[in-house]
Amino acid sequence: MTAFPEIERIPFEGPQSKNPLAFRYYDPAEKVEGKSMRDHLRFSVVYWHTFRGQGADPFGPGTAARPWDDGSNSLENAQKRVRVAFEFIDKLGAPFYAFHDRDVAPEGESLAESNKNLDDVVKVLKEEQQRTGIQLLWGTANLFSNPRYMHGAATSPNSEAFAYAAAQVKKALEVTLELGGAGYTFWGGREGYQNLWNTDMRRELDNLARFLHIAVDYAKEIGFTGQFYIEPKPKEPTKHQYDSDAAACLNFLRQYDLLDHLKLNLETNHATLAGHTMQHEMDLAGAAGALGSIDANTGDMLLGWDTDQFPTDIYLTTQCMHTLLKYGGLKTGGVNFDAKVRRESFEPIDLFYAHIGGMDAFARGLKIAAAIRADGRLEGLLKDRYASWDSSLGAEIEAGKHSFASLEKIMLERGEVTPNRSGRQEMIENLINTYM
Amino acid sequence: MTAFPEIERIPFEGPQSKNPLAFRYYDPAEKVEGKSMRDHLRFSVVYWHTFRGQGADPFGPGTAARPWDDGSNSLENAQKRVRVAFEFIDKLGAPFYAFHDRDVAPEGESLAESNKNLDDVVKVLKEEQQRTGIQLLWGTANLFSNPRYMHGAATSPNSEAFAYAAAQVKKALEVTLELGGAGYTFWGGREGYQNLWNTDMRRELDNLARFLHIAVDYAKEIGFTGQFYIEPKPKEPTKHQYDSDAAACLNFLRQYDLLDHLKLNLETNHATLAGHTMQHEMDLAGAAGALGSIDANTGDMLLGWDTDQFPTDIYLTTQCMHTLLKYGGLKTGGVNFDAKVRRESFEPIDLFYAHIGGMDAFARGLKIAAAIRADGRLEGLLKDRYASWDSSLGAEIEAGKHSFASLEKIMLERGEVTPNRSGRQEMIENLINTYM
Amino acid sequence: MTAFPEIERIPFEGPQSKNPLAFRYYDPAEKVEGKSMRDHLRFSVVYWHTFRGQGADPFGPGTAARPWDDGSNSLENAQKRVRVAFEFIDKLGAPFYAFHDRDVAPEGESLAESNKNLDDVVKVLKEEQQRTGIQLLWGTANLFSNPRYMHGAATSPNSEAFAYAAAQVKKALEVTLELGGAGYTFWGGREGYQNLWNTDMRRELDNLARFLHIAVDYAKEIGFTGQFYIEPKPKEPTKHQYDSDAAACLNFLRQYDLLDHLKLNLETNHATLAGHTMQHEMDLAGAAGALGSIDANTGDMLLGWDTDQFPTDIYLTTQCMHTLLKYGGLKTGGVNFDAKVRRESFEPIDLFYAHIGGMDAFARGLKIAAAIRADGRLEGLLKDRYASWDSSLGAEIEAGKHSFASLEKIMLERGEVTPNRSGRQEMIENLINTYM
Amino acid sequence: MTAFPEIERIPFEGPQSKNPLAFRYYDPAEKVEGKSMRDHLRFSVVYWHTFRGQGADPFGPGTAARPWDDGSNSLENAQKRVRVAFEFIDKLGAPFYAFHDRDVAPEGESLAESNKNLDDVVKVLKEEQQRTGIQLLWGTANLFSNPRYMHGAATSPNSEAFAYAAAQVKKALEVTLELGGAGYTFWGGREGYQNLWNTDMRRELDNLARFLHIAVDYAKEIGFTGQFYIEPKPKEPTKHQYDSDAAACLNFLRQYDLLDHLKLNLETNHATLAGHTMQHEMDLAGAAGALGSIDANTGDMLLGWDTDQFPTDIYLTTQCMHTLLKYGGLKTGGVNFDAKVRRESFEPIDLFYAHIGGMDAFARGLKIAAAIRADGRLEGLLKDRYASWDSSLGAEIEAGKHSFASLEKIMLERGEVTPNRSGRQEMIENLINTYM
Ligand SMILES: [Co+2]
Ligand SMILES: [Co+2]
Ligand SMILES: [Co+2]
Ligand SMILES: [Co+2]
Ligand SMILES: [Co+2]
Ligand SMILES: [Co+2]
Ligand SMILES: [Co+2]
Ligand SMILES: [Co+2]
Structure with a gap:
């Protein structure tokens, strides 16, 4: 049985290809800065959007044509869906996937039944992982859809x-461990x-921190050594989410002594909804040593909700990959397509187009970023720009040798600062364009 | 000599007054929750907008009619302006003011000359403080206008x-101490x-932290025991300011071990530009014990820049005062009108209208907030809402007695959570309206 | 049978009432500017949010507790729901309601069956209208939920x-006529x-205009003399809706010669999403003689989607009612609560709280607006402000007596303009506050 | 005398060039779709930003180093600046420029003196136009900077x-005619x-329309046959500008019978501030036959004010040029760089970098747009998508042969619509990327 009989494994055909079902840039084996593109990019497909998304929006129900899915909430349908998912990911050539507990298995009448359903599907996931070599990038639990979580989970009044969410995360952690999740x-x-x-x-924040500490404890208890991530988003579905952006997450993690245990999973559309690029x-997280993984998508800058579109803008992918390379690249994390096809792109083939486009855009961004680094002109401009900090007064200040008194003395003598130099923003924007 | 001959001390006349030059709500001596309105509100007038603002915008020069100001950069003009400022603040009845170094005294040809100019004006400020009893809420240094700071001050390449800024802050601290600034x-x-x-x-953030540490050290050295504040703003003039919001400031202060030394000075328009109310x-800062002072203004929610309008919306002032009361009220901080009259409100009398409106709106907000608290219905709703955390399971969790395993056990038994209760947002919004 | 046994007809109890199930301002019989509040406000309840909304959002299913609804798509359930709706509207005391075809009756297997279902429910609507005296403010057809409309209806490729939408609107017009819709x-x-x-x-806009012309023709054919409205919204569900705001609608209506046939139905949340208050x-539509009806709700100014919240801000309701009074008040239109309770306000009683709050806020806004007009200070300021247009040069210009040459001649002589006067924005904002 | 001794005429060196002072894509003589790039693009430099902009922002004064400018308001300085401007434009190789009256000549003590100053500078402009062959794309009058216009010009109370503005526009029209402005x-x-x-x-809108009619009359009187443009912008400096976007302008022009006389001058940053791409x-204006000229710049999508940055994003320039080609290309209009260097890019050389980058980005966009059109895949997808309108039912509807009754009859028979086809957004985004 195959869900995509007309599709073979997506080939790499190079930039000249006009085949919309081929990669033009993503060649997994190609080396960039001494590492394969596969290992640089660690592409991951998300189960929720790609295998559970139906295209519903607040103004209409789903539109998606998914012939393999009988639309029921049965365990059989769930298991069958797993086979389709792995056929898709395998043909696409992505090495990873990610899921919520409730994406893969139906919620039962009771917690016990839900857990049992999950176990029954996890068996199939494991089989398919072994069959294909596809790995689990990360697991997670859905603590927001069920009405029991209407007021929050760990922060619920x-x-x-809180207790139910604890039980659910416990199980999700066990399952993630079972599947070798990173x-x-x-x-x-x-x-x-x-x-x-x-x-x-204040009480809600305290409870949220308490919840995470208990999770960290439990991971230790069961020997789960994968990386924990926290994913910022400023709003939607709530008016205001506590983990609103990278800085808010880091502040929270520091305040509650959790920074050693969690890194950030950053999403483009969440960044822009929060008013940041x-x-x-990524730079803020990288500077704090907390850049864990990325949810690769894009928003529409003129819309105020999370559109989770597939990323195709090569300026964006270049910025992402350049920042990743700067901070040493992905370790446990991946380039995870937390992205969905438009409601109007309702045919199965659109899932392929969408992922191929995203993967190619990131592969292209990686190559451009590496070319920028290899060329060295940009880094040279940056080095020059901060040169005054690398010797004499600047170096002394950075070495902690100055006080207000000593600095005042120097500046009273000099009277005025050495002239500034142009920031050269326009020239640098042109320079970036030469690599595009 | 008087700059405002037609204006007497602004009287309190009560809600029925139709006099636009009287207070309808702000009666400084009136007690609210056992404290005078004067002490609750600690109103402060800002020197920059009110005495230096001319109404220039990116599309045209200033319009302000300020007959007392000869438009020159002379020391005499600066000193005369101080007398006018204190006449204004005194007639208005605000107990505090705030200024940047370069607001009050002209920048000279050299740092030494600038310092001398500042000293010469500070003498007059001190005289006027003594004459009127008006106090300095806080001082600050302008580290952004002069082209030497085009790329930043502490974060400049x-x-x-950096050194010049250090010298400037050193002087500003000394002057603030001299004037008894809080x-x-x-x-x-x-x-x-x-x-x-x-x-x-990363380098720029390191330098910013270094700068603040040196400042803290110097304050200790000279015996300045006033409160340090950091004021968040997300952008403008830069594309992105590091201190973008309360959470970003707190994260930065925690990361660099500065949280003991600085509290937040929060501004309404900066909050909304950052995507927060x-x-x-205020609630986030309060929960972190870092709610220091507020820059009382408002933005236009449909405009994307800092309009710094005078606050007149009583929903806003109620929210501010209710949150302040919740966290124990203002200590060293104040309700500081970092607000400016519109470019089209160019007459001196508009300065009075604007401040009277802001003060009255805050006084009214204080009385409404106190009425809400006295009435107790809102607090009662809140107490009920979180009641499940005050005993049995909730209390045990908060007491640290539970793990994922113990919580799972309980929820496997119970199967589902006790039904949620309505969040009652609409009813609560109506309730708030009953106090308006 | 009653769905709300614990609720009586909502009484008017006056501003001192602490009863959350009473009106404090809305007294239908009270006269304002010589007309009853009932006739000024023409309150209308919407069927879609209030009787079909379940609280689903993109991150979770519905939460609403609606004990009278069996959740099925049956005709019986639909008919029973009508009885409940009229009980609700009647107890609330709103004189109008509004609905889409698919809100009231289930969509069938075919167009014919859908039409039959609609007829079967319309019978009950008619009975209930007669029983209660509640009237239909306006009807409409849902041309966006069914996947057949995924690419638009009149503008579909x-x-x-297009044809199906035509058939659907034909039926909806007939039904609206049958029910005496205004x-x-x-x-x-x-x-x-x-x-x-x-x-x-361009082709899509042409087709949209064609569709409206055919609708106008059909209304004439069947003798429907009610008012047509077009409702602007800038985006959501689409990235960009053609009818993005009042100006875009007016431009479209003018371009395609439809301005005589349609007025605007303006919604607060759509206005703010489009960047306007x-x-x-309302002022723009009023100035064009096209102010038809209003969808009374509010958005959250920090969120980028249509939250359709109940309006409780008395500044907003004052502005709405003041503008309506300025342009002669509502004729065929109404104050239609296109608003929904929050997902967390899931109990039936929340529907009452929400509507009572909205009605009271508008009644209060009406009284404040009338007080502003009666007092005359604001209108006096406005009259003064434009006085230079009421005589001599201004009057001549408005009378068409001047050319560039004659105006240049005058200004060369005068050299400069008579000094401007302050716009007095702050004083006026304070003045508005005196009526609150 | 030369202001840019180190700069020669900017050469075209082709895509491989690493010279930041050369064009990589803009080869004026190269033919694209049978027309030279020079004639397609009609590049224009703006006098205000490039020769008068100093880099001031609301938080600091100008930074620009302009050694040729003595900073005075003298006529000599103004005339000397013209020479520099033409040296710059000539070396850059742009065929057009644009200016406001007050950009080129100092405002005098009286209107008469201002007019005389303008005449004295226009002589030099004319000489330089003749010397270099550079032409005037359009003229305009500054009706917003002087405090006399604080409340508007044509819409002032x-x-x-109004009269002063009329005199000013009269003169500006005469000067534009004198200089052969297009x-x-x-x-x-x-x-x-x-x-x-x-x-x-309403009164203000009436006066604005009156002003434009008088201007049109005067142009006819003096024989000015150039194209009039109106430029939309939603806000800034005002809270709300009447000409807020293309649709608002078109609505206004239609309402006041001005559509035959004015086309639109569209600016990217104004479009995005208004919530549109x-x-x-451009598409909306093109569809209305009113696409006149473009102000080529870009905004920062995360900032809420008009940053007027130089455009370098090739997705943007491709969209612009594709739309222009679709509607027949520029006629009287141009690609006018209403853009300014950043405050930190304060050196003269930055002016060259900025313009070269913008010109190259547009040249590249033109070539990409032409390649898309030549290839035909995109147009083919579009033709297929709307095929149902090209024959049978669709063609009949477009031919005006159907009514609601005839369409209902057809759809009652068919029961449901022919299935929709995917909108293929992701595939099309990938397709666009193949041309980048
Ligand atoms: Co995500
Ligand atoms: Co997202
Ligand atoms: Co401030
Ligand atoms: Co501000
Ligand atoms: Co609506
Ligand atoms: Co809405
Ligand atoms: Co422009
Ligand atoms: Co602009």
């Missing part, structure tokens, strides 16, 4: 919602508020 | 800009970037 | 989608695009 | 501001409002 992600879908008048923010968020 | 504020106008391609974010920023 | 509204949910590369904008949209 | 542009800087409470929108605005 209902303490049993990480585990917390995205706090409804961990925030709709209205401050009815919210005790993805490059900013 | 030019190490001498605090000192850092707002990092150009401490950020215009473009990430030409920026070394002022209520959010 | 699929010409049969109007009919077009909201072009997916009449726009997701991407310009695959879109022929509701006051702006 | 001060009727003498057009004249109206940008209504302060033609809007800061606050609706103090504004009579530039591609949208």
Whole structure:
């Protein structure tokens, strides 16, 4: 049985190819800075959008044609879907995938039944992982869809919602361990508020931190050594999510002594909804040693919600890959396509087009970023720009040798600063264009 | 000599007054929750907008009619302006003011001359403080206007800009101490970037932290015991300021071990430019014990720049005052009108209208907030909402008695959570309206 | 049978009431400017949010507890729901309601069956209208939910989608006529695009205009003399809707010679998503003689999607009512609550709280607006402000007596303009506050 | 005398060039679709940003180093600046320029003196035009900087501001005619409002239309046959400008019977501030036959003010040029760089970098757009997509042969629409990438 009989393994055909079902840039074996593109990019397909997304939006139901899916909530349908998913990921050639517990297995009448369903599907996931070699990038638990989580999970005013979420994450961690997952992600879908008048923010934050500490403890207990991630998003579905951006997450992790245990999983569309570029968020996380993984997508800059579009802008992918290379590249993380086809792109083949486009855009961004680094002109400009910090006064200041008094003395003598130099933004933007 | 001959001390006349030059709500001596309105609100007038703002915008020069100002950069003009400022603040009845070094005294040809100019004006400020009893809420240094700071001050690629800024803050601290200032504020106008391609974010953040540590050291050295503040703003003039919001500031302060030394000075318009309500920023700071002072203004929610309008919305002022009361009220900080009259409101009398409106709106917000608290219905709703955390399971979790295993056990038994209760947002919004 | 046994007809109890299930301002019989509040406000309840909304969002299914609804798509359930709706509207005391065809009756297997279902429900609507005296403010057809409309209805690249939409609107017009509806509204949910590369904008606009002309023709044919409305919204669900704001709608209506046939139905949240205040949209429509009806709700200014919240801000409702009074008040239109309770406000009683709050906020806004007009200070300021246009040079210009040559001659003589006067924005904002 | 001794005429060196002072794509003589790039692109340099901009922002004064400019307001300085401007434009190789009256000549003590100053500078402009062959793309008058226009010009409550503006535009039109300008542009800087409470929108709009009619009359009188343009911008400096976007301008022009006389001058940054892409605005204007000229720049999508950056994004320039080609290319209009170097790019050489980058980005966009058209795949997809409108039912509808009754009859028979086809957004985005 095959769900995509007309599709073979997507080949690499090079930049001249006009085949929309081939890669023009992503050649997994090709070496860039001494490492294969496969290992640089660690592409990952997400189960939720790609295998569960139907294209529903607030103004209409799903449109997706998924002939392999009978639309039921049965275990059989769930298991069959796993086979299709792995056929897809395998033909695409992505080495990783990611999922929430409730994406892969139906929620049962009770927690016990839900756990059993999950176990039954995990068996198939494991089989398919072994058959194809595809690996689990990270697991996670859906703590936002079920109405029990309407007011949040770890931050709910209902303490049993906290307890239920704990049980659910426990199971998800076990399953992630079972499947050899390289990480585990917390995205706090409804961990925030709709209205401050009815919210005790301090208590909710305390509970959120408590929850994460218990999770860290449990991972240790069961020997899960994968990387924990926290994924920022400023809003939607809540009016305000506590983990609103990289800085808010880092502040929270520092405040509650969790920074040793979690890194950031950054998403482009969440960055821009928070008023930052993805490059900013990645640079900030990298500078803090907390750049873990990326959810590779893009938003529409004129829309105010999370459109989770596939990334095709090569300026964006170049910025992402340049920043990753700067901070040493991906370790446990990946380039995870937390992205969905448009509601109007409802045919199965659109799933291939979408992922191929995203992968090629990132492969191209990687090559451009490496070319920029190899060429050295940009890095040279940067080195020059900060040169005053590399010797004499600048170096002394950085070495901690100065106080306000000593600096005042120097500047009273000099009277004015050495003239500034142009920031050269336009020239640098042109320079970047020469690599495109 | 008087600059405002037609204006007497602004009287309190009560809500029925139709006099636009009287207070309808702000009665400084009136007690609210056992404290005078004067002590609750600690109103402060800013020197920059009110005495130096001319109404220039990127599309045209200033319009302001300020008959007392000869438009020159002379010391005499600067000193005369101080007398006018104190006449204004005194007639208005605000107990505090705030200034940047370069607001009050002209920048000279050299640092030494600038310092001398500052000293000469500070003498007059001191005289006027003594004459009127008006106090300095906080001092600060302008580290963003002069072209030497075009690339930042503490974060400049030019190490001498750092040194010059150090000298300038040293002097500003001394002057603040001399004038008995209750605090000192850092707002990092150009401490950020215009473009990430030409920026070394990590190095710049390190330097910013270094600068603040040196400042803290110097304060200790000279015996300045006022409160340090850092003021978040996400952007403008830079594309991205490092201190973008409360969370970003707190993260930075924690990362660099500065949290004991600085509190936040939060501004409404900066909050909304960063995508947060002022209520959010104040609550977040309050929960972290870092709510220091507020720059009371408002933005236009449909405009993307800092309009610094005078606050007149009583929903906003109620939220501010309710949050302040929740966290124990202002200590060293104040309600500082970092606000400017519109370019079209160019007459001196508009300065009175603007401040009276802002003060009355805050006084009214204080009374509404106190009424909400006295009434107790809102607090009661909140207490009920979190009741499940106050006993049994919730209390045990908060007491640290649970693990994932123990929680799973409980929830496997219970199967599902106790039903949630409505968040009652609409009812609460109606309830708030009953106090308006 | 009653769905709300614990609720009586919502009484008016006056501003001092602490009863959350009473009106504090809305007294239908009270006269304002010589007309009853009932006739000024013409409140209307929407069927879609209030009786079909379940609280689903992109991150989770519905939460609403609606004990009277069996959740099925049966005709019986639909008919029973009508009884509940009228009980609700009647107890609330709103004189109008509005609905889409697919809100009230289930879509069948074929167009014929859908039409039959609609007829079967319309019978019950008619009975209930007669029983209660509640009237239909406007009808409309849902041309955006069914996947057949994924690419638009009148603007679909699929010409049969146009034809199907035509058939659906034909029926909806007939039904609106049958129920004595005072109007009919077009909201072009997916009449726009997701991407310009695959879109022929000019052809789509031509088809949209063609569709409206055919509708106007058909209304004439069947004797429907109600008012047609077009409702602007800039985006969502599409990336860009053609009817993006009041100006875009007016431009379209003028271009295609439809301005005599349609007025605008303006919605607050759509105004702000388009970057305008509701006051702006209403003033612009009023100035063009096209202010038809309003969808009374509010958005969250920090969120980028249509939250359709109930309006409670009295500044907003004052602005709306002041503008309506300025342009002569509502004629065929109403204050239609196109608003929904939050997903967390899932209990039936929240529907009452929400509508009561909205109605009271508008009643209060009406009274404040009337007080502003009665007092005359604001209008006096405005009259003064434009006085230079009421005589001599200004009056001559407005009378068409001047050319560039004659004006140049005058200004060469005068050399400079008579000094401007302050715009007094702050004083006016304070003045508005005196009525709050 | 030369202001740029180190710069020769900027050469075309081809894509491989690493010379930052050479064109890599813009080869003026190269033919694209049978027309030279020079004639396709009609590049224009703006006098205001490039020769008058100093880099001031609301937080600091100018930084620009312009050694040829003595900083004075003298006529000599103004005339000398013209020589420098033409040296720059000539070395750059742009065939056009544009200016406001007050950019080129100092405002005098009286209108008469201002006019005389303008005449004295226009003589030099004319000499330099003849010397270099550079032409005037369009002229305009600055009706927003001088405080007399604080409340607007044609829409001022001060009727003498209207009269003064009339005199100023009269002169600007005469000068534009004298210099052989191909057009004249109206940008209504302060033609809007800061606050609706103090504004009579209808009267102001009437006056704005009156002003434009008088201008059209005067142009006819003096024989100016150039194209009039109106330039939309939603806000800044005002809270809301009347000409907020393309649709608002078209609506206004239609309402006041001005559509035959003015086309649109569209600016990218204004489009995005209004919530539209530039591609949208151009397509909408093109579809209305009103696409006149473009102000080629870009904004920062995360900033809420008009940054007027030089355009370097090749996706943007491709969209612009593709839309222009679709509507027949530029006629009287041009690709006018209404763009400014960053405050930190303060050296003269940055002016060259900036313009070279913008010109190259547009030349590249032109070549990509032409390649897309030559290839035909995109157009083929579009033709297929709308095929149902080209025959049978669709063609009949477009031919006006159908009514609601006839369409209902057809759809009752067919029961449901022919299945939709995928919108293929992702595939098309990938396709566009193959041309980059
Ligand atoms: Co994500
Ligand atoms: Co997302
Ligand atoms: Co401030
Ligand atoms: Co501010
Ligand atoms: Co609506
Ligand atoms: Co809406
Ligand atoms: Co422009
Ligand atoms: Co602009």
